[in-house]
Amino acid sequence: MTRKELFKNTLRKSVHAWKLINELPLSDDESLMLRHFMDQPGFLDLHWRMFVPAIKGQGTEEQKQKWLPLANKMQIIGCYAQTELGHGSNVQGLETTATFDPQTDQFILHSPTQTSSKWWPGGLGKVSTHAVIYARLITDGKDHGVHGFIVQLRNMDDHSPLPGITIGDIGVKFGNGAYNSMDNGFLMFDKFCIPRDQMLMRLSKVTREGKYVPSDVPRQLMYGTMVSVRQTIVSNASIAMARAVCIATRYSAVRRQFGSQNGGIETQVIDYKTQQNRLFPLLASAYAFRFVGEWLKWLYTDVTQRLEASDFATLPEAHACTAGLKSMTTSATSDGIEECRKLCGGHGYLWCSGLPELFAVYVPACTYEGDNVVLQLQVARFLMKTVSQLGSGKAPAGTTAYMGRAKHLLQCRSSIRKAEDWLNPAMVLETFEARALRMAVSCANNLSKFENQEQGFSELLADLVEAAIAHCQLIVVSKFIVKLEGEIKGKGVKNQLKNLCYIYALHLIHKHLGDFLSTNSITSEQASLANHQLRSLYTQVRPNAVALVDAFDYTDHYLGSVLGRYDGNVYPKLFEEALKDPLNDTVVPDGYHEYIRPLIKQHLRSARL
Numbered sequence: 001m002t003r004k005e006l007f008k009n010t011l012r013k014s015v016h017a018w019k020l021i022n023e024l025p026l027s028d029d030e031s032l033m034l035r036h037f038m039d040q041p042g043f044l045d046l047h048w049r050m051f052v053p054a055i056k057g058q059g060t061e062e063q064k065q066k067w068l069p070l071a072n073k074m075q076i077i078g079c080y081a082q083t084e085l086g087h088g089s090n091v092q093g094l095e096t097t098a099t100f101d102p103q104t105d106q107f108i109l110h111s112p113t114q115t116s117s118k119w120w121p122g123g124l125g126k127v128s129t130h131a132v133i134y135a136r137l138i139t140d141g142k143d144h145g146v147h148g149f150i151v152q153l154r155n156m157d158d159h160s161p162l163p164g165i166t167i168g169d170i171g172v173k174f175g176n177g178a179y180n181s182m183d184n185g186f187l188m189f190d191k192f193c194i195p196r197d198q199m200l201m202r203l204s205k206v207t208r209e210g211k212y213v214p215s216d217v218p219r220q221l222m223y224g225t226m227v228s229v230r231q232t233i234v235s236n237a238s239i240a241m242a243r244a245v246c247i248a249t250r251y252s253a254v255r256r257q258f259g260s261q262n263g264g265i266e267t268q269v270i271d272y273k274t275q276q277n278r279l280f281p282l283l284a285s286a287y288a289f290r291f292v293g294e295w296l297k298w299l300y301t302d303v304t305q306r307l308e309a310s311d312f313a314t315l316p317e318a319h320a321c322t323a324g325l326k327s328m329t330t331s332a333t334s335d336g337i338e339e340c341r342k343l344c345g346g347h348g349y350l351w352c353s354g355l356p357e358l359f360a361v362y363v364p365a366c367t368y369e370g371d372n373v374v375l376q377l378q379v380a381r382f383l384m385k386t387v388s389q390l391g392s393g394k395a396p397a398g399t400t401a402y403m404g405r406a407k408h409l410l411q412c413r414s415s416i417r418k419a420e421d422w423l424n425p426a427m428v429l430e431t432f433e434a435r436a437l438r439m440a441v442s443c444a445n446n447l448s449k450f451e452n453q454e455q456g457f458s459e460l461l462a463d464l465v466e467a468a469i470a471h472c473q474l475i476v477v478s479k480f481i482v483k484l485e486g487e488i489k490g491k492g493v494k495n496q497l498k499n500l501c502y503i504y505a506l507h508l509i510h511k512h513l514g515d516f517l518s519t520n521s522i523t524s525e526q527a528s529l530a531n532h533q534l535r536s537l538y539t540q541v542r543p544n545a546v547a548l549v550d551a552f553d554y555t556d557h558y559l560g561s562v563l564g565r566y567d568g569n570v571y572p573k574l575f576e577e578a579l580k581d582p583l584n585d586t587v588v589p590d591g592y593h594e595y596i597r598p599l600i601k602q603h604l605r606s607a608r609l
């Protein structure tokens with residue numbers, strides 16, 4: 001499809017989905033499922049995942065009563081317009097202004113520079129009638145920082161932009177199809193007025209007289225919508241990883257190369273240890289991200305209930321966990337999808353393998369809802385704060401509880417003696433805890449050598465990100481282990497999940513061996529025992545690998561991959577797909593008479609001479 005066709009088709013699908021949701025009707029969970037089967041980014045994502053939650057989280061009761069019924073019936077369509085041309089990560093650096101005018105009781109929204117243009121919001125370019133806009137609030141000449149406002153963008157009769165608004169699509173993005181179904185947009189305000197009651201005022205307020213009343217709760221609650229989406233992105237990472245792994249695993253069982261003496265049957269590529277060493281950790285990651293996603297959903301629900309009761313104690317941890325796990329799982333999944341493409345050899349590069357589009361549509365997850373490095377730095381700040389409070393009497397809780405055992409973890413030596421010890425959950429956990437704590441403490445020690453903490457932080461950014469990742473990996477490993485300790489129906493299933501859990505943990509040890517050795521969390525002998533155990537786990541997973549991806553229960557239609565077909569009938573179907581290509585509509589291609597024939601004839605003539 002052309003971009004215009006793709007966009008229009010996405011409108012058609014979205015509206016059809018909305019109709020089904022209402023007619024059947026579907027529950028929230030079922031609607032989410034439908035979103036996955038729709039399988040295309042579109043304006044509904046931003047309306048339901050960001051616009052509505054922003055009003056719910058930051059609006060007053062009156063604002064919710066006014067706007068939510070309209071939004072819930074989709075009589076207005078909204079998006080989340082925060083990022084600008086000049087600033088995305090640095091939210092405090094946004095330039096759009098919302099200046100209160102006490103004469104008219106309105107805010108005047110303005111884009112003072114080109115870099116202040118809103119740039120990127122999904123659904124903004126062509127669809128949304130409304131947006132939650134983030135702008136600097138100015139009253140009486142004083143800048144109070146960034147706040148949210150509900151703004152109507154387009155005329156409800158003919159969809160034209162309201163006077164004072166310039167709006168459009170930012171253009172084609174990475175890949176063919178992929179995220180191009182979405183109208184990511186730009187927007188400029190030219191002294192555009194909105195009534196005062198359209199500032200989202202649950203947190204801070206502006207009175208009729210123009211007095212600014214600051215929030216009596218943490219101002220970071222304004223970032224709540226991002227926290228909520230980051231949480232869902234972790235579960236989505238598992239879905240995307242599982243999809244790529246399903247394709248690569250099934251195809252690896254079909255594909256044969258080498259290994260036959262005198263013309264016998266060749267080896268299935270899945271039997272090569274190198275293939276297993278690249279593939280099975282990704283299979284394990286798909287499961288691991290699902291379990292940590294379930295746990296994160298619980299954590300998010302818990303913090304939301306606490307916030308409603310004005311208990312803000314766990315907010316920093318919820319922020320660190322959602323930011324860190326969003327970052328870690330999306331980076332691993334993007335890399336994993338690309339690895340799956342390579343695991344499928346040349347055919348993985350074909351569009352009909354399903355992997356190129358999956359990669360193109362998935363990879364912006366490393367950037368949207370917070371650049372992955374910027375988010376890990378938030379985790380690092382949280383860790384540095386936690387380390388600095390050790391010994392102050394305030395015991396670290398939740399995912400940093402292990403830091404409360406700093407004395408032991410800083411000096412303990414791993415008691416792994418034989419390969420099977422690497423299947424002991426307590427030993428594995430302690431290894432990850434020791435590595436994470438030692439990396440965090442080493443950063444904190446290095447930071448303390450700087451007179452200026454911020455300057456030290458800047459200098460140590462790369463080390464801090466590594467420490468943050470180590471902490472996030474510990475969370476994933478520990479939640480996998482907790483899952484195994486819970487009720488799992490069927491001993492066989494439990495055994496398979498155990499194998500995957502230890503593959504996940506041991507492959508991380510192998511991948512980050514430098515961290516584990518340099519922090520003395522393990523010795524090189526213990527590292528080689530881990531490798532030995534990993535190879536043995538691969539052998540145990542091998543006979544069940546295809547069943548473990550079949551368990552994701554993806555239909556062929558959803559996978560959209562010739563290589564990942566359930567029936568394994570890959571080669572005839574590759575031919576079928578090839579023959580569908582428009583280039584094969586004619587035997588002699590368009591352009592032959594114009595370019596190829598004259599070229600060949602010229603050679604023939606010169607040959608005769």
Ligand SMILES: CCCCCCCCCCCCCCCCCCC/C=C/C(=O)SCCNC(=O)CCNC(=O)[C@H](O)C(C)(C)COP(=O)(O)OP(=O)(O)OC[C@H]1O[C@@H](n2cnc3c(N)ncnc32)[C@H](O)[C@@H]1OP(=O)(O)O
Pocket residue numbers: 039040041045046049080082083088089090091092122220221223224226227229232233236315316319354357358361367368369370371374378381382560
């Ligand atoms: C084959 C075809 C396949 C098709 C398949 C399709 C499948 C697709 C499936 C997908 C399904 C749908 C996916 C979901 C939809 C997603 C749509 C995405 C659309 C994207 C939207 C966006 O991107 S919106 C814009 C997002 N922007 C950002 O994330 C900006 C990042 N920056 C920030 O968040 C912040 O600025 C910051 C955190 C980096 C820094 O903030 P600030 O400068 O204010 O703070 P400080 O650093 O000074 O910190 C102050 C203090 O506050 C703490 N803090 C910061 N943030 C928070 C928070 N959120 N909550 C709580 N506390 C917070 C910070 O830690 C500091 O604490 P201290 O104690 O003072 O240290």
Ligand SMILES: Cc1cc2nc3c(=O)[nH]c(=O)nc-3n(C[C@H](O)[C@H](O)[C@H](O)COP(=O)(O)OP(=O)(O)OC[C@H]3O[C@@H](n4cnc5c(N)ncnc54)[C@H](O)[C@@H]3O)c2cc1C
Pocket residue numbers: 046080081082083086087088089090119120121122179184364367368369370371372373374377461
């Ligand atoms: C597909 C897609 C959809 C989007 N949808 C929306 C939307 O609906 N609404 C919306 O408001 N926004 C949206 N965005 C914007 C998105 O949220 C931002 O692009 C994202 O937050 C990253 O910000 P940035 O572009 O400013 O990156 P930058 O911050 O400019 O990042 C550039 C580089 O600088 C590095 N960097 C930046 N700051 C630091 C630092 N402090 N320390 C170390 N390194 C740093 C980053 O790691 C990165 O390598 C979308 C983006 C994409 C790609």
